[in-house]
Amino acid sequence: MPELRKDPILGRWVIISTERAQRPKDFVACPEKPDPKNCPFCGGRENLTPPEIFAFRAPHTAPNGPGWEVRVVPNKYPALRVEGDLEKAGVGMYDRMNGIGAHEVIIETPDHYTTIEQQSREGVGKILEAYKLRLLDLSKDLRFKYILIFRNQGRTAGASLSHPHSQLIATPVTPKRVKEELAGAREYFDFKDRCIFCDIVRQELDEHSRIVYENEMFVSFCPFASRFPFEIWVIPKRHELDFQSQSPKEMHVLADMMIVTLKKLKAALNNPQYNYLLHTAPLRRPRKDYWTTIEHDYHWHIEIMPRLTQMAGFEWGTGFYINPTAPEEAAKYLRDVDI
Amino acid sequence: MPELRKDPILGRWVIISTERAQRPKDFVACPEKPDPKNCPFCGGRENLTPPEIFAFRAPHTAPNGPGWEVRVVPNKYPALRVEGDLEKAGVGMYDRMNGIGAHEVIIETPDHYTTIEQQSREGVGKILEAYKLRLLDLSKDLRFKYILIFRNQGRTAGASLSHPHSQLIATPVTPKRVKEELAGAREYFDFKDRCIFCDIVRQELDEHSRIVYENEMFVSFCPFASRFPFEIWVIPKRHELDFQSQSPKEMHVLADMMIVTLKKLKAALNNPQYNYLLHTAPLRRPRKDYWTTIEHDYHWHIEIMPRLTQMAGFEWGTGFYINPTAPEEAAKYLRDVDI
Numbered sequence: 001m002p003e004l005r006k007d008p009i010l011g012r013w014v015i016i017s018t019e020r021a022q023r024p025k026d027f028v029a030c031p032e033k034p035d036p037k038n039c040p041f042c043g044g045r046e047n048l049t050p051p052e053i054f055a056f057r058a059p060h061t062a063p064n065g066p067g068w069e070v071r072v073v074p075n076k077y078p079a080l081r082v083e084g085d086l087e088k089a090g091v092g093m094y095d096r097m098n099g100i101g102a103h104e105v106i107i108e109t110p111d112h113y114t115t116i117e118q119q120s121r122e123g124v125g126k127i128l129e130a131y132k133l134r135l136l137d138l139s140k141d142l143r144f145k146y147i148l149i150f151r152n153q154g155r156t157a158g159a160s161l162s163h164p165h166s167q168l169i170a171t172p173v174t175p176k177r178v179k180e181e182l183a184g185a186r187e188y189f190d191f192k193d194r195c196i197f198c199d200i201v202r203q204e205l206d207e208h209s210r211i212v213y214e215n216e217m218f219v220s221f222c223p224f225a226s227r228f229p230f231e232i233w234v235i236p237k238r239h240e241l242d243f244q245s246q247s248p249k250e251m252h253v254l255a256d257m258m259i260v261t262l263k264k265l266k267a268a269l270n271n272p273q274y275n276y277l278l279h280t281a282p283l284r285r286p287r288k289d290y291w292t293t294i295e296h297d298y299h300w301h302i303e304i305m306p307r308l309t310q311m312a313g314f315e316w317g318t319g320f321y322i323n324p325t326a327p328e329e330a331a332k333y334l335r336d337v338d339i
Numbered sequence: 340m341p342e343l344r345k346d347p348i349l350g351r352w353v354i355i356s357t358e359r360a361q362r363p364k365d366f367v368a369c370p371e372k373p374d375p376k377n378c379p380f381c382g383g384r385e386n387l388t389p390p391e392i393f394a395f396r397a398p399h400t401a402p403n404g405p406g407w408e409v410r411v412v413p414n415k416y417p418a419l420r421v422e423g424d425l426e427k428a429g430v431g432m433y434d435r436m437n438g439i440g441a442h443e444v445i446i447e448t449p450d451h452y453t454t455i456e457q458q459s460r461e462g463v464g465k466i467l468e469a470y471k472l473r474l475l476d477l478s479k480d481l482r483f484k485y486i487l488i489f490r491n492q493g494r495t496a497g498a499s500l501s502h503p504h505s506q507l508i509a510t511p512v513t514p515k516r517v518k519e520e521l522a523g524a525r526e527y528f529d530f531k532d533r534c535i536f537c538d539i540v541r542q543e544l545d546e547h548s549r550i551v552y553e554n555e556m557f558v559s560f561c562p563f564a565s566r567f568p569f570e571i572w573v574i575p576k577r578h579e580l581d582f583q584s585q586s587p588k589e590m591h592v593l594a595d596m597m598i599v600t601l602k603k604l605k606a607a608l609n610n611p612q613y614n615y616l617l618h619t620a621p622l623r624r625p626r627k628d629y630w631t632t633i634e635h636d637y638h639w640h641i642e643i644m645p646r647l648t649q650m651a652g653f654e655w656g657t658g659f660y661i662n663p664t665a666p667e668e669a670a671k672y673l674r675d676v677d678i
Contacts, residue, residue, distance in 0.1 A: 005564040006564055007563075007564040008523075008527070008535060008539065008563070008564070009520055009523040009527075009536075010519055010523050011523065012564070012566075012658055012659075012660075013659050014564040014565065014566055014660045014662055015659060015660065015661045015662065016565075016662050016666075017661050017662065017663055018663060018664065018668070079653070091563070092542045092545075092546070093539070093542055094542075094563045146657070148653060148656045148657055150651075150655075150656050151652060152651045155649075156649060157651060157652070158649045158650070158651020158652065158653075159651075167652065167653070169657075171657065171659065175656075175657030175658050175659050176657070176658040176659075177656065177657050177658030177659075178657060178658075181348055181349060184349050184350065185348055188347070188348075196347060199432055200432070203431045203432055203433075207431070223346075224344055224346075224430070224433045225344040225345055225347070225351070225352070225353040225433070226353065226355075227351075227353055275651060275655055276652070277652055277655060277656035278656075279656070303655075303656075310494075310495060310496070310497045311497070311650065312489075312491045312496060312497020312498075312614060313487075313490060313491050313496070313497060313506065313614040313616055314418070314497075314506070314508050316489075316614055316616060316642075316644060317487045317489050317516065317517075317616035317617075317618070317642075318485070318487055318508075318510065318514030318515070318516050318517060319351055319514050319515040319516030319517075319519075320351075320352050320353070320354060320510065320514050320516075321351075321353045321354065322353075322354045322356055322418045323353055323354065323356065324356055324357060325357065326355050327355075329357070
């Protein structure tokens, strides 16, 4: 069973998950990418994954067989486990609990070589719809406080299998990073009576120098204080608390936004490794109460982080980032690049 | 001039330093390690660095010539610049200031191939003494709020030159990560009336399962909530606010601690890449006032982080870390390894 441990000074949680790798020699050589001909995520090898949780599949095809377009399965080496109780306890001055949570893989296509931005709008729409359905389903489990959906593209970005996939992790505590973002957004709302993300969207559209792409409902831009070269945020122009509340029409327009933005990134940087993260509101907060403002101080968005630079001692020690490319330059390059 | 920009939501600062690298093509290939025969840090090539700020050198040798043991020079491509004013300003809803600060390189030896843990106690003692002297000197500049000393060992850890060296960056704002650590330590002190670091040292020495090495004044251990496999902290057993207040005797004993701990890490993990960071108290806080407690809520220490695993989407999105090696296992391995 993985264990959650809390840093006593910073309040940061760590998952000690010794089922994944352990001994010093395991770190020496990078594990090899499995040959596509043994890839467990490819169509026709459904028996190599744990049984599927959900799939978009052709009529009259059976679960865990061929015929699917997007398939969600439990992670075979989960960082957190679904079964069990939290059993929170102290260890002297320290705090720990069992590593309860969910860790799922969203396999984006049965084809090993079709990356997300190469898919049609309908294809990407189905991936996004799978995100939404898993968020809605897992939010019923009262043990979970937050669900993060993310995508690691390439080995440097943390992907251990090259077959196109996203991941989902549900955690039993609200992560520190999410709490900080919520606190920052709420503080701004209390001060200004406006959503900070709506204000950012307004200033970015107005200045235009950091815009990458815009369609009828969404905008992508390089943030003013980008941590990394070519960092990009994708955000709905209209105020919207969480990803799950999107209409089918919005999902379709978001698919276009993601395809164009990721194609631009790929073209500008010669197919870089990257992570993207869906930042949506936490699950367990009052959704309607007599302070109607509660709906107005968060605004979901996607952060795309190309992995071009290394975190070094200075970044680790301070939380400062050194970014060698001004976001205005990166955005200009991304706007102008041919896709 | 580099620019400091503040993230409006998280309050995190970013240095936009476009003098180092800019265009998409710069990221495609990793720059080559310079050939040792052109290394600007080697003895006899003192003219290839900016003029030295400080050096331990043999009597009657001239600055910027041979004869030194440890040499401190300005970074040729500084992330922050010493000259100028901060010129804080708003840009619409955003905040920026000039990138004022100091960025120095502590060259640890004239010999390209002698890494820090291969040096004698006297040799390492001089490196640590150079850290102390630079901290004392730079703390006189009232524009600086914090000084971080760190060491990047290996390319993955962010080192662009392989010649053994440490770095120092002085910042005009107290970094977020440092503020959080101070706030956590102060909160504990307010609650318990004891230094949280002293309590950690006491519990670690008592439990012993996470201890790596101990000498008369210092202890190294794998922290309870280690973020990374084989993460190690080095800390004085006696309460001590900042690195600068160490006696010559302590520096000598610390040299032994660093040599043994780094040798163990090297032996256990086959010469891993790592970062280490000196966490010391910020410069601009009242050192003596009528709350005498002000001296007792921080405790300097060194964090050593081997670079064995990758940060991936989950870590970026949550601030959670997934650590595949229990600190108790890592510490046992490090205690037992032959050096």
